Amino acid sequence: MTTMTAPAQRFREFRMPDVGEGLTEAEILKWYVAVGDTVTDGQVICEVETAKAAVELPIPYDGVVSEIRFGEGTTVDVGTPIIVVDAGGDGSAGSADSGGSAGSADSGGSAGSAGVAASEPPAVETSAPEAPPAEPKRQAVLVGYGVAPSATTRRPRKQAAPDVPAPDVPTAAVPAPSVPAQAAELNGHDRAAAVDRPLAKPPVRKLAKELGIDLATVVPTGPNGVVTREDIRAAAAPPAALPPVTAAPEPFAATAGARETRIPIKGVRKATAQAMVTSAFTAPHVTEFVTFDITRTMKLVQELKEDRAFTGVRVGPLLLVAKALLVALKRHPEANAAWDEAAQEIVHKSYVNLGIAAATPRGLIVPNIKDAHDKTLPELAAALGELVATARDGKTSPAAMQGGTVTITNVGVFGVDTGTPILNPGESAILAFGAIKLQPWVHKGKVKPRQVTTLALSFDHRLVDGELGSRVLADVAAILEQPKRLLTWG
Incomplete structure (x- = not known):
């Protein structure tokens, strides 16, 4: 014992x-x-x-x-x-x-x-490795729920269809239990004395309530029988008509396995996918665009690279785009807000935690620079460089990705002109910075080759109306056209 x-x-x-x-x-x-x-x-x-x-x-x-x-x-x-x-x-x-x-x-x-x-x-x-297991003292539960009273009964889990093969997992590498983790220490009659309500996180329960879905009728697909948002939406969606089944030609059937590669959806990629679906279907998105001459800002970037104040830090156009956005939000603070659905309140924030979308081998992450609004330009450059280096090394902590207010995504590094970015959940706006290209442009009454770029601002229309969003985007473009406005407006 x-x-x-x-x-x-x-x-x-x-x-x-x-x-x-x-x-x-x-x-x-x-x-x-x-x-x-x-x-x-x-x-x-x-x-x-x-x-x-x-x-x-x-x-x-x-x-x-x-x-x-x-x-x-x-x-x-x-x-x-x-x-x-x-x-x-x-x-x-x-x-x-x-x-x-x-x-x-x-x-x-x-x-x-x-x-x-x-x-x-x-x-x-x-006391010793061969000691027999003790009498169970408490049952395992989903993180955040606590232990349910032992007098309740558990709804039997639905078994997988017999024609669905189980995943081939090497038993030597993964000594997985034969029952879900929530019931690992229960057996016989005790297993029937587990919690009776389906496992789901509070946001999922709230979504089910809004859509009028009974959790007990939903087939869970999450780990250990946890009901996910996708399960709720699948239960709420009307059944789709099945397409006619057409037999594939024999040559394709023989090589079907070699023509496709399947990658498990997990980790950062899974979280990103769930966050984007949540954002796209809860926050009404509006995207506006502006194309302008960024030549003066590019000249300033070259000057800053030679400035002693920026020794040892990376200076690029993204730094000045970030600073321009911070100045625009200072001029229009009501655009820096969040929607509190539970309290039915709009929360205006007096701080800016500036998110920077970073593509990593594990997927897209959005760490943020805390209190970016209080930083000088050299401090912002140092923080931006540290954020990018940490993300590239795969060492970004969970805390660094929480509490963001607005985000910048630099799609221009891929040669892309612009896009319609999706909001990071809980944030009011996201700014897409496009590629900088040499183009003919009317400058001082004459057509000249100038460096031109396009910005796209997506915002939550519950928080930011068209006028406010337009003013923020116009201010960012105006600052980058005439960077001396960083002094006069900032």
Whole structure:
């Protein structure tokens, strides 16, 4: 029987923490330790990718690695033990049995418990690796919900159709349990005593209520039976007519597998897709465009590169576009706002957390520069350079992507003239900066070759009407046409 007294504590299980404020899973990207290695308190043992960013995980105690439960590339639920450490330090018991397997009742006991912290995940300790599992004390639940009373009954899960093959997962690399993580420590009659309401996050429940959908009738497709926004929308949508089935020619049928590549939708890409769908169907978008002569700004960029105040930092046109947007928002502060649906209020913000859309190998992320409105031009340049470098290295933290107010996306680096960008959820506007091209332009009454670009501003029409959006966009263009306005208007 499991012993929890301090003198007998030896084998410690490190659980996957919630490193992103309510996320339910993370993918193990890389292990920095192996079985038999000695680890110390605070040592980074692995890198994981959540739906928001890649994060390095430190271990909170000393010992010898006894077992690594999951291989690289495996997606693991928050709260699931991922590594076992022998706190005795000699490594004599470093076997796969220490602390129980990942699919055992002992390791799944509190896999989804709501109180898991990113910096100090709770350790589950046993007196010996072969000790039998203890009587379950609490059931595992979705992060953020707490434990439901044991007297309630659970709605039976719907089984997958028999003609749908299960994914081929190597059992040696992923010792997955045979039941969902929420019921890992329950068996027999106890399994029927789980929570009775479907698993879903509060925003999903709110969406279901707005659309008049009963969660109990929705087939969940999220991890561990969690109902997602897509499930709600699928339940609300009218059934589509099935297209006629046409048999493919024999040559194509024989090579169909080699002609397609399937990539799992997870991590940052999955979060980005969900955020864009949410934004597109909740905030009414309006996009306006302006094309103008940016020649003077490009000359100023060259001068700033030689200025001592900008030594060691990158100076480019994006820096001045960012500064121009900040000045325009200072002149029109009502455009820097957010829509609070729950309170039915418009929240005007006296600060600007400036988001910069960054394309990374893992997908599009939008970290933001905190309090960008208070920074001088050299400080803004340094912050912009640090943000881009961190994103390129894949080290952007979840905190750096939260709390944005407006965003800039620089599509011009790809040679694109402009676009109709989608708002980052919770923000009032996003500015697309197009390519700068040498074009014939009327300058001082004569047609001359000038450097020309196009800006596109998308904004939430609940917060920003056409007049206000036009004024903000016109101000940004006017500043970049005549950059001396940075002094007179700023």
